[in-house]
Amino acid sequence: MKEYSAFSLLRHAASHNRNWRRAWRSPEPRRRYDVIIVGGGGHGLATAYYLAKEHGVRNIAVLEKDWIGGGNTGRNTTIVRSNYLCPESSLLYEKSLKLWEGLSQDLNYNVMFSQRGVYNLGHSLQDMRDIERRVSANRLNGIDAEVVTVAQIKKAIPLINTSPTARYPILGASLQRRAGVARHDAVAWGFARAADARGVDIIEQCRVTGVNRDGGKVTGVETTRGTIHSDKIGIVVAGNASVLAAMAGMRLPIQSHPLQAFVSEPLKRVLDTVVMSGAVHGYISQSDKGDLVIGAGIDAYVGYGQRGSFQTIEHTMAAIIQLFPTFSRVRMLRMWGGIVDICPDACPIIGKTSVDGLYFNCGWGTGGFKATPGSGWTFAHTIAKDEPHELNAPFSLERFISGALIDEHGAAAVAH
């Protein structure tokens, strides 16, 4: 307690934070590890944490080309929910949501998980049929979900435009009350600190440039800080998955697209939930700082530039103003982009590959932040046991051979 008192904050500020304890070490890479995780985003850090915590693996490195959380983990709009349509995905995301519910306590780090609810709006009879179908499917899978009326929406979100003469009138919505948002940087930092405390080496500024194989077996990686050996390598690099797969001599069924997000100037509290609309194609929440956090779907072209086109910005703003006409007077502060890796069925890949000891976790597209703890938990199981957990078994690479795809295009909606 003493350490975080106002006086100590003042003392640290006066000393330019020279005496602050680092939240995680910055070790030199060893020449060999039992497991190497490539990618220091939330998923990679969570994987390392659960490998150490749940499976007792001690000699683990997380290799990150830049700084941890500088990829999509630090660029997303932080929506967390589990109301997906298919049993396979809803069970996986629900496992994740349950982990979110205890995450701050588990990591002893406040990830600011706020269960403020997520509304998915319906604007046509077909939307409402889809919403009813999804809510029923969610309930069958033990997930909280309800259909709400326009009057209920207006009561909860007074600024929303429920006029029946709107171009896309709101007819109702689904609501998941346990859904919400979390503080993305805190998630990366919390997992990093907790993994480090269990002996995981987090090595930043260490880009993987090659994946070494001995026939059908992986033997290590080439990096900008030398060769590092391991018999088990988990690759979790989001939009860079195809690049890393090519290094291992493989191709993945993935396309990489830019995805943008936007924040406004800070406002006093005007919105205390998350609103998404697949029809007008936008979504919005308000951060604890007060800025409106806004996003939509991907930029339609493929590419690795972490920026998007003006056309998407215009389209998204039009959608938000359609829902909240009063926000037309709010000034936008900035926008940014990340690169998201998308599979043909809008579902991730978490599993083994045809190369012994090489595992991939990717393809989360526009919606992987919510899965951070669940993804790490199942991937850690897969790497430790060399076989998938029942929750991630359906998300293997095999499904692109067998054809057992899990179509989540509908529930991915405006895609978060």
Ligand SMILES: Cc1cc2nc3c(=O)[nH]c(=O)nc-3n(C[C@H](O)[C@H](O)[C@H](O)COP(=O)(O)OP(=O)(O)OC[C@H]3O[C@@H](n4cnc5c(N)ncnc54)[C@H](O)[C@@H]3O)c2cc1C
């Ligand atoms: C604008 C935007 C909004 C989004 N909104 C949401 C949302 O509201 N809800 C939601 O659930 N999801 C959302 N997402 C998706 C979500 O951000 C991602 O699915 C998730 O964060 C992926 O986490 P990750 O740890 O796999 O990836 P990242 O955080 O990107 O981590 C991968 C890391 O790998 C590193 N790396 C890459 N190549 C190499 C290499 N060669 N060597 C070493 N390291 C390497 C990168 O530097 C990066 O730090 C959004 C994404 C974007 C871009």
